[in-house]
Amino acid sequence: MNMTMKKKWLITGVAALALTTALYAQSLPRFGPGEVYAAEQSSGVKNVITVNGQGEMTVAPDVAYINLGIRTEAETAKDAQAANAEAYTKLREVLFDKYKLPAKDVQTSGFSVRPEYSYSDRGEAKVKGYSATQMLQVTYRDLDNLGTFLDAVSAAGANQIEGVRFSTEKGQEYELQVIEKAMDNAKAKAQAIAKYAGKELKGIVAVNQGGGVAIPSEYRNIEMSKAMMDSAAGSPTSISTGELKVTTNVTVQYEF
Structure with a gap:
């Protein structure tokens, strides 16, 4: 190979190396002053446990x-x-x-x-x-x-x-209490799963409260004639108020 051909191959190789270096440099993250880049050791997927927690309490109507x-x-x-x-x-x-x-x-x-x-x-x-x-x-x-x-x-x-x-007119108060119960229930489930897997929980990744908090009303049908007869007889009408069940559920994702 004569000297002219060697020079041409040398120039071509240098150009290809420069292009490869420029493309690699563009693929790296850009940093500002004082920033440090830490490469992930894996694909970035975390080990997580997803559980459902239920909260329930019974309260008297007010x-x-x-x-x-x-x-x-x-x-x-x-x-x-x-x-x-x-x-x-x-x-x-x-x-x-x-x-x-x-x-x-x-x-x-x-x-x-x-x-x-x-x-x-x-x-x-x-x-x-x-x-x-x-x-x-x-x-x-x-x-x-x-x-x-x-x-x-x-x-x-x-x-x-x-x-x-x-x-009940204490809906907000009961809402917070039943959410706390649901979160405790979810944590207990996650801890049991992590223990079985030989892991420890690190913290909560995400939480979703499904459907809000349900505070149903209790309906009682009152017979007017019965109330009037009892009143006339001197015995007050007896009404059973019953109880209300407050419920909610959460979906919690824990990292382990």
């Missing part, structure tokens, strides 16, 4: 939401409405004067005036009068005396009770 109302009948719509207004005035005295309920705890949930029909043997409808109904949602917190309260409102003219819903 508030009742009562749907009650007054229904009156008369020959005309005007008279039915007037009778309803008169009865409602007596009911207000019990709610606000005797039991001192705040205005925010008594809300009108419905009001209607409608014709009432009678039907002939041939099925023909005829207006026989009118009815007026006003419904209220009442928030009541003295649950130990709930039966006595129902007797008082029925004696004042409330002849419609569509049920009582029990709940």
Whole structure:
């Protein structure tokens, strides 16, 4: 090989080496002043344990939401409405004067005036009068005396009770407690798995709370006639409040 050919191969080799070096340099991470690069020993995948934790607690309700109302009948719509207004005035005295309920705890949930029909043997409808109904949602917190309260409102003219819903106003407090229980449950499971694998937990990588915290309400159907009969006999209506179950679940990922 003559000298001219040797020079050409030498120049080509140097150019290829320079190109390879430049491409490698571009592939390295760029650092600022004082930064240090630590190469990962593996692909970067961590050893993790993923577990589900359940939290549950039973609490007593502390508030009742009562749907009650007054229904009156008369020959005309005007008279039915007037009778309803008169009865409602007596009911207000019990709610606000005797039991001192705040205005925010008594809300009108419905009001209607409608014709009432009678039907002939041939099925023909005829207006026989009118009815007026006003419904209220009442928030009541003295649950130990709930039966006595129902007797008082029925004696004042409330002849419609569509049920009582029990709940709690300490939802945020119970939410934190049940989340803590769920996290403890998840940790216990992860520790058992790590122990079986001969490892130790290093810390939490990720947490997801699934579905939030469930605080269901308990519904009780109250027979108005039963409440009125018990009250008339001198025995207060007995209401069982039951219990509420507060639940949540979490998914926790631990590194080990």
